[in-house]
Amino acid sequence: MTVESALRGAAPHLLLDSLRTSLARLYAATSADLLLIDYGFTSLRPVEPVQAPAGVRHVPVDAGPAGRVFRTQQPYLFRDVGPTATVYLPVTVRGDRFGVLVVGLPADRGTPDTTASLGRVAETLGHALRVADRHTDLYRSTRRTHALTVAGEMQWDTLPGRACAGPAFDLHAHWEPAYTSGGHLLDWSVTEDELLLIVADGAGPGTPAALVSTLALTAVRNARRAGLDLVGQASLTDQALYGQYRGRSVLAALLLRLDLTTGAIDVVDAGSPTLWRIRDAVGERIELDRQLPLGMFEDTVYATQHLCLLPGDRLVFVAHGTGGAAPAGECESPDGPVARALDRTHGMNGADASGAVVRALRTSPRGAPDAVLVLCLDWHGHGTRSRGAEPGRKPGPPPAERLPEV
Numbered sequence: 001m002t003v004e005s006a007l008r009g010a011a012p013h014l015l016l017d018s019l020r021t022s023l024a025r026l027y028a029a030t031s032a033d034l035l036l037i038d039y040g041f042t043s044l045r046p047v048e049p050v051q052a053p054a055g056v057r058h059v060p061v062d063a064g065p066a067g068r069v070f071r072t073q074q075p076y077l078f079r080d081v082g083p084t085a086t087v088y089l090p091v092t093v094r095g096d097r098f099g100v101l102v103v104g105l106p107a108d109r110g111t112p113d114t115t116a117s118l119g120r121v122a123e124t125l126g127h128a129l130r131v132a133d134r135h136t137d138l139y140r141s142t143r144r145t146h147a148l149t150v151a152g153e154m155q156w157d158t159l160p161g162r163a164c165a166g167p168a169f170d171l172h173a174h175w176e177p178a179y180t181s182g183g184h185l186l187d188w189s190v191t192e193d194e195l196l197l198i199v200a201d202g203a204g205p206g207t208p209a210a211l212v213s214t215l216a217l218t219a220v221r222n223a224r225r226a227g228l229d230l231v232g233q234a235s236l237t238d239q240a241l242y243g244q245y246r247g248r249s250v251l252a253a254l255l256l257r258l259d260l261t262t263g264a265i266d267v268v269d270a271g272s273p274t275l276w277r278i279r280d281a282v283g284e285r286i287e288l289d290r291q292l293p294l295g296m297f298e299d300t301v302y303a304t305q306h307l308c309l310l311p312g313d314r315l316v317f318v319a320h321g322t323g324g325a326a327p328a329g330e331c332e333s334p335d336g337p338v339a340r341a342l343d344r345t346h347g348m349n350g351a352d353a354s355g356a357v358v359r360a361l362r363t364s365p366r367g368a369p370d371a372v373l374v375l376c377l378d379w380h381g382h383g384t385r386s387r388g389a390e391p392g393r394k395p396g397p398p399p400a401e402r403l404p405e406v
Contacts, residue, residue, distance in 0.1 A: 003019075003022050003026070003121055003124060004124055006018050006019070006021070006022045007019065007022075007124060007125065007128040008128070010128075012131075012132035012133075012134075012135040012136040012138075013132075013136040013138045015125070015128055015129065015132055016032065016033075016034050016047055019032055019034075019121075019125060020032045023103060023118075023121070027103070027105060027109055027114060027117075027118070028105065028106055028109060029103050029104060029105055030084065030104040030105065030106070031102075031103070031104035032101065032102070032103050032104070033046055033047075033101075033102045034046065034047040034091070034099060034100075034101055034102075034125070035047075035058070035059065035066055035099045035100045035101075035102065036098060036099040036139060036142050036143050037061065037070065037097060037098065037099050037143065038143050038144065038145050038178075039143055039144060039145075039148070039156065039178040039179060040145065040176070040177075040178040040179065041061060041174065041178070041355060042060065042061055042145070043058050043059065043060050043061055043145065044058060044059050044060075044061055044066050044067065044070060044099055044100055045058040045142050045143065045145075046058060046142070047138065047139065047142050048142070065078060065086075065088050066088055066100045066102060068088075069088040069089065069090055069100050070090060070097060070099065070100050071352070073090045073092060073097070074090070075087065075088065075089045075090065075115050075116075075118070075119050075122075076088040077110055077111075077112070077115045079107065079110050080107070082107070083106065083107050084104055084105065084106065084107055084110075085104075085105045085106070085107050085109065085110025086102060086103070086104050086105070086110075087102070087103045087105060087110065087114070087115050087118050088100055088101075088102055089101045089102075089103070089115075089118055089119050089121075089122035090119075090122065091122050091123075091125055091126045091129070092123070092126055093123070093126040093127055093129075093130055094163075094164055094165050094166075095163040095164055095165030095170055095171070095172070096161045096162055096163040096164065097162070097163065097351065098126055098129055101118075101121075101122045101125060103118055140156075144179075145179075146179060147179070148179050148180070149179065149180045149181065149206075149207075150207055150210075151180060151181035151183070151205075151206050151207045151209065151210040152177075152178070152179050152180045152181045154181065154207070154210040154211075154214055155181040155183070155184070155210055155213070158213070158214050158217050159185075159186050159187070160186070160187055160188060162174065162351075163350075163351065164188055164190060166190060166195075166260070167380075168260050168379065168380050168381060168382050169195060169258070169260070169377060169378060169379055169380060170349075170350050170376075170377075170378040170380070171188065171195075171197075171350070171375065171376070171377050171378075172349075172350035172351040172353075172354050172375070172376050173186055173354055173373065173374065173375040173376075174351075174354040174355040174357075174358045174373075174374055175358065175371065175372060175373040175374070176358050176359075176362055176371065176372055177371060180205070180206075180371075181202075181205070181206070181207075181209065181210045181371070182202035182204075182205055182209065182370050182371020182372075182373075183202030183203045183204060183205070183206075183209025183210050183212060183213045183371070184199075184200065184201065184202045184213065184319050184371060184373040185198065185199070185200035185202075185213040185216055185217055185251065185253065186198070186199055186200075186373060186375065187217055187220060187221065189224060192260070193259065193260055193261060194257055194258060194259055194260055195256075195257070195258040195260060196224060196230075196255075196256070196257050197255070197256045197257075197258070197377075198217075198220050198233075198253055198254070198255045198256070199253065199254050199256075199272070199273055199317040199319055199373070199375055200213065200216065200251050200252060200253035200254070200272075200273070200294075200319065201251070201252040201253070201272075201273050201319045201320070202319070202370070202371050202373075203249050203250065203251055204370075205370050205371070208249070212241065212245070212249045212251060212295075213251070215240060215241060215244060216237050216240070216241060216251050216253070216294060216295075218240075219236050219237040219239075219240035219241070220233050220236075220237050220255075222236065223235075223236040223237065229257075229304075230255045230256075230257055230266055230267070230268045230302075230304055231268060231302050231303070231304060233255055233268075234253075234255055234268045234270055234294065234302040235300070235301075235302060237251075237253075237294050237295075238270070238294045238295055238296075238300050238302070239298075239299070240295075241294050241295025242295045242296070242297065242298050244295075245295060247295065247296055247297060249295060250271075250293040250294060250295040250296045251270075251293055251294045251295055252270065252271040252272055252273065252293045252294075253270045253271070253272055253273075253293070253294050254267060254268070254269055254270070254272030254273055254275060254288075254317065255267065255268040255270070256268075258309070258377075258379075260382060261382050262308075262382065263308055263309040263310065263311070263313075263379055263381065263382070264306070264307075264308050264309075265306065265307040265308065265309060266304045266305070266306060267288065267304065267305050267306070267307060268291070268302050268303070268304055268305070269288040269289060269290050269291055269305065270290075270291050270292065270293055270294050270302065271290050271291065271292060271293035271294075272288070272290065273317055273318055273319035273320075273373075274317075274318045274335065274338065275288065275315065275316070275317055275318075276315070276316040276317075276318065276338065276342060277313060277314070277315055277316075278313070278314040278316065278342065278346075279310065279312070279313050279314075280312070281346050283316075283339065283342040283343065285335055285338075285339075286307065286315075288305055289303075289305060291303065309379040310379075310381075311379060311380055311381030312379070312380075312381075313378075313379045314350070314353075314376055314377065314378050314379070315376070315377040315379070316342060316353075316354075316357070316374065316375070316376050316377075317373075317374065317375040317377070318338050318357065318361075318372075318373075318374050319372070319373040319374075320361055320369040320371065320372040320373070337360065337361055337364040338357070338361065340360070341356065341357040341360035341361060342357060344356065344360065345357060350376035350377075350378050351376075353376050354374045354375060354376045355374075357372075357374045358372045358373075358374050361374075
């Protein structure tokens, strides 16, 4: 039986138990713990399945070897002076970082080859977790440091995740607050030739805003899956919101289509969040012709605008409220805090940059917005490989066609 088949055959809430058995047989592993990142991206928290042995405690994401592996997305082999070694491995699926797998081994098994092999096991575990998450609450419950609001639960159930990676691009999103909801909307779909994306400002805090966003997201997906272009997606969503709320609740959104073969972009700006481009370490806001927000009037007609990316470009989408007024005696445009935050992200990967911009805006002297969503889209160019989670990251070992049998 292979590791893959063992995980496929395990009950959704017993993935870790099944993995422990497999690792003990194959690698003589003495322990295996799975740490999942919490919703706020502040700590790594241990999964505790049925009949689990006492394992590690939750650890801050910015400390220790587990935090280091999560941030760098590079495996780490720690050889103790005693008879054991510990391997820390990122658990990530298509750029979406779930957590860290920690495996204890006999010292003589702590080798680079074993680390590379366990890295493929961690990748397989990530795919299994994504499927199992549909059938058990164990992993979602683990990721909570405290209870979500009902609106927060709605948002996490509708949004696709925090990241997506392909050969030509990396996409990373971060939003706060994580345990309540500002109603922000985010969704994407990828094919061989295109990336379709929508980012929208929240319609306000709480459950009413989450209901607006859920309706809009459902309408966008319905239009997209029916094969409608960006204008059709905007129009159908506009009609759905207006039909329900008659202009009382609107959504400022940006819909985008990226041609993955050329870098050409089509965009519909429906009173959207701000869009910034970083090219050669220089950030600038992209001025688009803003059209009416979705749901404001009946039968609004939308038009497409066009942009083009060069390899190495980064697009940054910023959805946030206006925050408070500027401090007394200070004259600054609303874009000032965003521009300063982006300046401080030079050299950061997309995952770190999106979080850094969110934190900067949430602590701005102008006053913290109710909610902030930042998405970084890095364009590598057609025919290139994903740069991974860390600039200058060395490519990992080639994937094995089949994991070792147990």
